[in-house]
Amino acid sequence: MSTDQHDPRRDADWWRSAAIYQVYPRSFADASGDGTGDLAGVRARLPYLADLGVDALWFTPWYPSPMADGGYDVADYRAIEPAFGDLAEAEGLIADALALGIRTIIDVVPNHVSERHAWFQAALAAGPGSPERERFWFRDGGGADGERAPNGWVSEFGGPAWSRVVGPDGPEQWYLHLFSPGQPDLNWGHPDVVAEHEDILRFWFDRGVAGIRIDSAALLAKDADLPEVDPPHDPGEHPYVDREDLQGIYRGWRRIAESYGPDRVLIGEIWLPDAERFARYLRPGVLHSAFNFDFMASPWDAKALDQSIRQTLEVHDRVGAPATWVLSNHDVTRPVTRYGREDTAFAFETKRFGTPTDLALGTRRARAAALLAMALPGAYYLFQGEELGLPEADIPLDRIDDPMHARSGGVDPGRDGCRVPFPWSGTTPPYGFSGVPVDTWLPQPGDWAGLTAAAQSADSGSMLALYRAALRLRHERPELGDGGLEWLDLGPEAIAFRRGEGFVHVTNFSDGPLDLPSPAQTWLASVPLEGGRLPADASAWLQLT
Template structure:
């Protein structure tokens, strides 16, 4: 049960005009293919998103981050971009995108788009021209084409491994059937890597930023932000490399690239933001991307991947705050996105952490336990200082869909793993809006969605939860409103409260306190004036296990 007695203070609403809105914003990730289908073809589209903007405004988010909406063969869910200045026809067109940006802003919601600078689609005009031009041509210099090793070039140029599994090289075949050069792709074969040592690549992406800033976007999320620059000699990866010495991860050249991007963003005003997707285990290296003049913000994957354990999460919180304080950047708190197992499922397992290499079919899950912990985790994350990101459906408590028929799985991670990895489609299943059967309002007609929806989702739809005060949706709405309205949950730092090793408890300002219980039984709460919000009922001044409460300390 949730209890929301918090007074409102509209003057502190971060959706009001401000240059640093992104420091405390609640940002909602939309996967366009799966959010809302306006034309009834089974695929989500931008018209569908426009029709659901009132829902997002009522939810209380400050910005929408769209995963790629560009023309794409969908070899990797749109992250294989064929044209950065257009919209995929299945989603709409450029006019529709511009209208969506305007409509959202009219409701106080900014728009953040994805830019994918490490690679393009193999259908991009540059790559098509490079294939046609042949070995040694200027067109191939924009990519990483290499002759193979061995007597006939039949061996890989090096042993780099794709992020999706298997070799990071694919060999071309000439029109006459003759084996040709190899090209590098750190992801799927349909995603050839760009050569960021080439001036055309640098100039093109700077123009892409201007193109979208000109159309009113508030921010750019940078995909695979630590992978762009490569050592041009393409050496083998060694185990003894120090941070910054890897041949394609976290290279020094990236700092100059992003400083140039920062200057472009700031030329449009101080309220534009650059957000990096940066997976780096070294906290000091991570922080270098957030120094003044580089990126504004970056995703906190350490927190997302941490297990549901007090010690692990507190360590992650403390490290995150220290790293970001050192460079004056805002922390971000993320529980889910389009790549990772949904929290309701993840927190119901024996191993509650997340790692791509650990995903397997048939992992036992206690969904009731996962749902309880996901509610607690949401309140904990939203109480922390910084920005909060949520992925569509997280606010409904959707579980990972783990029984997608094998012939319907679309994600290349599944195929590249030889069928061992179930892939990421389980968190990308189309959003359930209303009704008792598929497509659950995702389409206005009974079109079959591009991924099948479970038969058990009738009680999880947005409509089913809208008027239920105990629902996950009600909890998120209440929590997001409190984050907006209370100045202590803006920039105020936290002060730890010592309630035991199995409890994470802290104050924000003089009155607000958050307490999360990870122990095996109830714990005593500090004296308070009232309970503002709780993930489960609180009785007799004691907080049950796997629960979070927000208190007014008076």
């Protein structure tokens, strides 16, 4: 395979090898000077993204939203949140990015809409028993006065998954929301819901987007009887997770994507512990790709990561799909902070205020993890600021915006610590995020001067320099991206493999230096080698000679 054939910018199969950059629009760049990021800000920073070496941008929801859940409560899928710009700005951004060889992926949230969505407002106005309410999950409550929720389902954010409507005459029916009360679940057994989302796909494909990221992709279909979750159910029989109906829904979406050409893709956000069930979504004719959360959530441990990588590759190979490798996103604790903790894995239920971390150690491991993820076969996703090595920020209690904090009773710090506005330049907030001094929508730490993009661009040893070098090599070397690998045995505290004729990756998880394969030339290392040996908590890319 030649380098030109491999280049994902030119290939219909670009998504199998791509480096995809997640943009959280509220926090990337603020062109208007109001303290909130916007699409004009992203357009102005496209040269930075092109220089970084990414192939596509994935935007978290940019639609009109009351922001009950960071934009994942969508009020209108055919417009842009006014704080971010308008539809013309989005179309210009898609075109400008493509001119630089960067495709655009947008987020679609099919499980639910905002309580401000026209459909839900019509359902509230129409009252019990109306056709408008059949698009959602409205139910009468139990008890003499309907005061008990229809069942005991629990919200993903904690607390009950039901809220009761209070009409002009007092309390009446309940509605289902697997997330916040501001996010009523749609009834995917209703033909209007199916037709609406298929039209939404066409609307955005017509405007040049290359892919759709599907939020909470395993939750759409519900058992119409709404049975209790306990006792445990067989795979495919859970009342609302991973139900068989989903396969037909996504096959319909796949036909729409393919009607626009072979380069349009569907990417699922699928959290499933059963690898076999996960793989079913990646069979030919269903979704193209899905996020690999097992790798992201694994601890910094050779055995755990080795097992995750091997299982991921095996499952994907069986259905002919490329793996994806993710270290962070807008929902999880940043790697620099996570890898410096005693518990280096990620789980929502273990997030707590005040968990101590060693940022120097976490940064060292995050550098090594980045090279490991970028060397593996498949696509690589990075979340804005990951390339700067940003740590999780501590948000003052009175500024926390995330509903996970309130619904956990204040135990969970929420997800805002990874969503802090991007530091571009300067020595004090807002660090060039806004062109004028302004109080940003989430506060930035006062000690980020050395972490700005400008500061790191001038430092050859910075995290940004490492990412730029690794992403450049990923483009230049046909061995990297999609394809196979050959495992190498360098001991139980190392992960090592060869790709192509002579490329070798090594990560050292031990407490001391590791001998590297030889003779070899070092292409890139997460830290300087010590006498030709790879130090602890480090990765290296080698070319056998």
